[in-house]
Amino acid sequence: MPRKLTPYLLVLPLMTFIAVFTYIPIVTSLDLSVRQWDFMSAEKPFVGLDNYMILFNSHPFWNSLRVTAIFAFISVPLRLALALVLANALTRETFARRILRGALFLPYVTSTVSIAVVFSWVFSTDFGMMNGLLGLFGIDKVRWMQSPELALGVLIFINTWKQLGYDVIIYIAGLQAIPQELYDAAAVDGGKRMHVFRRVTFPLVMPTTYFLLVISVIEAFQVFTLVNVMTEGGPAGATDLIVNRLYEIGFTLFDIGQGSALAVLLFILLVALAVFKSRVLGKRVHYEA
Template identity: 40%
Template sequence: MATYSPHQERHPNMLRREHREWLLFVLFIGPNLFLFSVFTYWPLLYNVYLSMVRWDFLRPTMPFVGLQNYIAAFSDPRFWNIIWQTATFTIWSVGLTLVLGLLLALLLNQRLLYRNTARAVVFAPVVMSGAVVAVVWSYIFDPRYGLIDQLLSFVGLRSPNWLVDPFWAMPAVIIVYVWKNIGYAVVIYLAGLQNIPRELYDAARVDGAGAWERFWHVTLPGLSPIAFFLSVTSILSCFQAFDLIRVLTNGGPADVTTTLVFHLYELGFVSYDAGKAGVVAVVLFLIMLALTIVQIRYVERQVTYG
């Protein structure tokens, strides 16, 4: 006599339910995947193709040249100098943003008069246009009538020609970039500081820990996920910084402020060389991808969660 099993009746129903769930999943993910494919993945693949052709945006034909554009780029000393300048700009900008942002966050986390107003003032440059910020700072840097020159004149000093002197041009760009983006780091740090349990500080005080020991053993480990997130996003943002450089120095003087993304603009929209511009875009993408992978695989191991 055959035995009855309830699974025999439920099995078709489970299959139909799984099919409905998969259909619902496809309906939800399909539009997003389509948009990503059209506006992200396809341009990326097409850019790789453009890096292997010779095209000036005008000719109807695009002769395939293989790796000749890559060979020409990697054999050009100017290209390697631009990579070095991009690294210099990124290291200093990210480092100053993270360190100064943390110090400001620690200050604005105290019970201060008009604390909320100060937080709003610090964050305001983040939402401003980069071009507008650069125009304002170009007047501040003016060696004859700028604010910096007026302040230095009180102690008998003269302001350097920030945006024309090759020695001071890169520091000027870094100063403006940090000033514009430090508010974002401050807000993220403040959110992390307010999520650190107060019981940890109380326990540290009971154990006799001073202010420095509490900062080193409680605050920094509690902020490590925040610092990791900011380091990743800040590095990616630095590699894409364009508007400030375009308005402040236009890549000069003598290419000292030319970064990879600005070099991409020069090749693509000034020289109209799609092939060489494609090479720079591919190199920029690979560098950003490699840095992100290294950060996620190795730096994140030092992060303390929970």
């Protein structure tokens, strides 16, 4: 009996941790999403689907969903395209390439709050470095973070710069796993560089692309710190990403029921996106691999 229980005892601490910080919060959120609670009241009256109906009839909710979709569907393809190009250039092992890999990966492990504070100064209207550089060419000051047309683009740029190093490292691992014999055979057949990339490299790196696509979309739909530190959802809701909207509802307005309902909707949305990508790309990925 002790020998049979040993595997379960070994995984018990991890399973307890996952249960306390993942499964229990999920169940609690589901319960709170159908109740009305403001953090202070002892009572949590059952309101059914009212919290969900309020969200569906709320303009800020639909605006945050639209902004998040724009953010994700611009930043994710941009990240993956840049990462694949850089990884292809940095695959070979040299001292200079190792230094460049480390430089690219450094922003990923740097505190997001620190990055947000630094870039708040960089894109400051009055004394920012970007406007200082533009001033050298006689260009007037640009209101980067005060313009609804530019603020989201700035956040996309910063998030892409921060996450790019991780994507590059994963792509390098995928590229290094491709057998060299395939490139040698393509060279013997007279294949040009772009032809080899399209016919050999890209198809064989599709499983890596699929993995990065899934986690990148999930990450893009969960961006919060950059928004909270730099814009707080402004100007005029132009950067009000969905997790920032959840924070505003739950921890600024103290409407925990509606905030939990939004968290449940976000969870359902991410699961639906993952299933959709699996259905659309799954067969192609496994076929190409």
